Amino acid sequence: xxxxxxxxFGVLVLAIVVAVSGTFYTLEEGEQAVIVQFGRPVGDPVTxxxxxxxxxxxxxxxxFEKRLLIWDGDPNQxxxxxxxxxxxxxxxxxxxxDARKFLENVAxxxxxxxxxxxxxxxxxxxxxxxxxxxELVRSASWVVPEGEILEEVPAEVREELxxxxxxxxxxxxxxxxxxxxxxxxxxxxxxxxxxxKRLDYVESVRxxxxxxxxxxxxxxxxxxxxxxxxxxxxxxxxMEKELRQIRSTAYRRVQEIRGKADAxxxxxxxxxxxxxxxxxxxxxxLEAYKEGQNKNSVVILTTDSDYYxxxxxxxxxxxxxxxx
Amino acid sequence: MPxxxxxxxxxxxxxxxxxxxxxGIIAGIAGAVLLIFLWSTWFTVQPEETGIVQRFGAVNRxxxxxxxxxxxxxxxxxxxxxxxxxxxxEFGFGTIATGAAGRTQYAPGKxxxxxxxxxxxxxxxxxxxxxxxxxxxxxxxxxxFRVRESRQTIRDIAEAVMRRVVGNRxxxxxxxxxxxxxxxxxxxxxxxxxxxxxTGVRLVTVELQDVTPPDTVKPAFNEVNEARxxxxxxxxxxxxxxxxxIPKARGEATRTITEAEGYAVERVNRANxxxxxxxxxxxxxxxxxxxxxxxxxxxxxxxxxxxxxxxxIVDSDQKALLPWLRLESGPMPAAAVKESGLEGAKGGRQx
Numbered sequence: 001x002x003x004x005x006x007x008x009f010g011v012l013v014l015a016i017v018v019a020v021s022g023t024f025y026t027l028e029e030g031e032q033a034v035i036v037q038f039g040r041p042v043g044d045p046v047t048x049x050x051x052x053x054x055x056x057x058x059x060x061x062x063x064f065e066k067r068l069l070i071w072d073g074d075p076n077q078x079x080x081x082x083x084x085x086x087x088x089x090x091x092x093x094x095x096x097x098d099a100r101k102f103l104e105n106v107a108x109x110x111x112x113x114x115x116x117x118x119x120x121x122x123x124x125x126x127x128x129x130x131x132x133x134x135e136l137v138r139s140a141s142w143v144v145p146e147g148e149i150l151e152e153v154p155a156e157v158r159e160e161l162x163x164x165x166x167x168x169x170x171x172x173x174x175x176x177x178x179x180x181x182x183x184x185x186x187x188x189x190x191x192x193x194x195x196x197k198r199l200d201y202v203e204s205v206r207x208x209x210x211x212x213x214x215x216x217x218x219x220x221x222x223x224x225x226x227x228x229x230x231x232x233x234x235x236x237x238x239m240e241k242e243l244r245q246i247r248s249t250a251y252r253r254v255q256e257i258r259g260k261a262d263a264x265x266x267x268x269x270x271x272x273x274x275x276x277x278x279x280x281x282x283x284x285x286l287e288a289y290k291e292g293q294n295k296n297s298v299v300i301l302t303t304d305s306d307y308y309x310x311x312x313x314x315x316x317x318x319x320x321x322x323x324x
Numbered sequence: 325m326p327x328x329x330x331x332x333x334x335x336x337x338x339x340x341x342x343x344x345x346x347x348g349i350i351a352g353i354a355g356a357v358l359l360i361f362l363w364s365t366w367f368t369v370q371p372e373e374t375g376i377v378q379r380f381g382a383v384n385r386x387x388x389x390x391x392x393x394x395x396x397x398x399x400x401x402x403x404x405x406x407x408x409x410x411x412x413x414e415f416g417f418g419t420i421a422t423g424a425a426g427r428t429q430y431a432p433g434k435x436x437x438x439x440x441x442x443x444x445x446x447x448x449x450x451x452x453x454x455x456x457x458x459x460x461x462x463x464x465x466x467x468x469f470r471v472r473e474s475r476q477t478i479r480d481i482a483e484a485v486m487r488r489v490v491g492n493r494x495x496x497x498x499x500x501x502x503x504x505x506x507x508x509x510x511x512x513x514x515x516x517x518x519x520x521x522x523t524g525v526r527l528v529t530v531e532l533q534d535v536t537p538p539d540t541v542k543p544a545f546n547e548v549n550e551a552r553x554x555x556x557x558x559x560x561x562x563x564x565x566x567x568x569x570i571p572k573a574r575g576e577a578t579r580t581i582t583e584a585e586g587y588a589v590e591r592v593n594r595a596n597x598x599x600x601x602x603x604x605x606x607x608x609x610x611x612x613x614x615x616x617x618x619x620x621x622x623x624x625x626x627x628x629x630x631x632x633x634x635x636x637i638v639d640s641d642q643k644a645l646l647p648w649l650r651l652e653s654g655p656m657p658a659a660a661v662k663e664s665g666l667e668g669a670k671g672g673r674q675x
Contacts, residue, residue, distance in 0.1 A: 029381055029383050029465075029469040031381070048382070049378075049381045050381060051381075051382075067470055068477070070476055145494050153447060157447055161446070161494075170488070192521070196484060197484045198439070198487065199444060199487060200443070200450075209450055210541055213537070217544035218544060220548050221547045221551035223551075224548065224554065225551050225554050225555060227555055228551075228557070231562070235559065235563055235566050236562050236566065242573075243573045246573045250581055251580070257581070257584040257585055261587060261588030261592050262591060265594070265595035268595040271599065272602050273599075275602075276606055276610070279613075280602065282617065282620070286621065290627060290628060293628045293631050294631070295632075298635075299628075299629060299634070299635045300636040301635070301636070301638070303637065303638070306621060307622065
């Protein structure tokens with residue numbers, strides 16, 4: 001039968017194709033594989049990409065990632081040593097270092113993730129609850145701030161800022177990595193890095209922190225204003241002092257100059273008038289009369305006065321009277 | 325093989341086979357397969373891309389832009405990676421659309437963005453930092469085959485590093501002068517970590533965008549800024565007043581001193597003048613004291629009396645003058661003068 005021959009030929013071709021394709025397999029770059037014979041791993045894992053040979057039918061290829069993989073933990077609410085509750089979100093990088101161990105122990109990436117969850121979460125929890133918040137936030141390279149930048153920092157915080165960072169975030173992260181690594185190699189996993197991705201206050205604490213920040217700002221604002229007023233008063237005070245100094249110095253100079261001039265004048269007058277004090281008194285009195293005279297003066301004189309003595313009598317005894 | 329297909333298809337094919345002949349079928353299939361093979365033997369690489377050719381999965385060669393040939397699919401595969409393009413990651417905000425139609429639009433603030441951008445500073449305050457990371461794929465082989473999810477890795481590392489750097493500084497520092505230093509530090513540290521991971525990524529730049537206090541706290545921050553302005557203003561006003569008044573006072577002081585000096589000169593000159601005059605008069609007086617004395621007296625009276633408002637000359641024998649003479653201070657009204665019934669020589673003209 002021609003049909004039967006055709007079928008027989010077809011089966012043969014198919015068998016050859018299956019056998020060949022079962023013998024050769026390709027491994028993508030970034031992959032590694034473990035050859036499994038009846039469910040049991042055989043030989044070393046294959047890590048080189050390219051075309052490879054295995055036994056058809058009896059051997060099976062299990063492929064795994066060779067690349068760096070992400071582990072991203074759920075954010076955890078953990079209290080720190082200072083009893084502040086914080087959200088902490090860690091992220092880790094890992095790779096399958098020993099594909100055979102990996103296959104034997106956790107089999108899949110999902111399995112690996114769940115192991116990593118258990119291990120990293122507990123280590124992070126231990127480390128965070130054993131550290132002050134400040135240690136988690138700052139790093140070992142913390143430089144105590146100084147100078148102008150402190151202007152906006154309240155005094156009690158300044159003291160706190162001076163505290164040296166004992167461990168710092170990097171050191172805590174390194175400890176987490178080291179602690180986690182101790183347990184992990186048995187799963188054929190290499191933990192490359194663990195990092196604290198996010199660290200934040202829990203909602204209720206955050207509100208309090210905001211309230212604190214607001215009150216801090218208000219205090220700083222008040223301080224700035226009063227500093228301004230203080231400086232202003234200082235400047236005005238200095239100004240007042242200087243003004244008084246200038247004015248009083250000037251007054252002193254004026255008095256000195258005038259005094260000296262008055263003294264000189266007094267000396268000159270004295271020297272001149274002592275020639276005949278009586279005549280000086282007489283002539284000066286007459287001057288004074290002239291000067292003291294004004295339009296509103298009313299003068300009452302008797303006919304006894306020297307000026308009018310001749311009004312009553314034209315001469316005689318009265319004329320000989322002593323004139324004062 | 326058509327032989328194994330269900331009955332109706334078999335029948336159908338048999339009819340066609342009868343029409344074409346079995347050679348025709350084989351030729352047709354072979355032609356189609358060949359066409360597919362040939363189709364996959366060439367590829368073009370765009371100017372900003374690099375092509376990576378994998379033979380049986382293993383990296384065989386990388387090729388630059390242009391037309392290239394390879395073995396057909398199944399043997400060689402090509403992956404194209406945009407190595408020359410600068411790629412960008414945004415943190416704390418999201419660009420919806422850029423540029424062509426006008427201004428850049430940003431996604432409205434969402435909680436997811438705030439989760440990224442809110443972080444703790446060294447003084448344990450909260451700050452809202454938005455930033456971008458620009459990078460290039462420097463080594464496409466590493467980028468593809470050393471790290472899975474390279475993009476997420478870049479994002480995770482960027483967040484971790486930014487938080488560490490900001491946590492190591494004061495909030496006010498990051499808000500003001502520290503911006504440049506922060507981005508430089510983040511870039512350097514990120515690059516080091518990404519190189520350690522062998523991501524094949526080269527950072528172009530890390531730049532801080534909006535750095536602000538959290539929304540609730542913003543008004544308080546603004547108040548501090550206002551207060552700082554107030555402080556400067558108050559101080560300047562005081563300084564201005566001082567600058568205005570002190571030079572003025574100096575000028576006035578100089579003026580009063582100069583005036584005093586003027587007074588001194590005048591006083592001494594007058595004294596000397598008067599003294600000289602007195603001496604001169606005295607010399608002459610001593611020659612005829614009696615006459616001179618009388619003359620001086622009469623001259624003086626003669627100049628005084630015409631100036632007076634009123635002059636009363638009373639007889640020395642008249643004793644009871646005061647009871648009826650009404651004396652007033654100040655000007656004496658004309659009526660009063662008449663009333664008094666006295667002989668008033670008002671503005672007396674007698675010499």
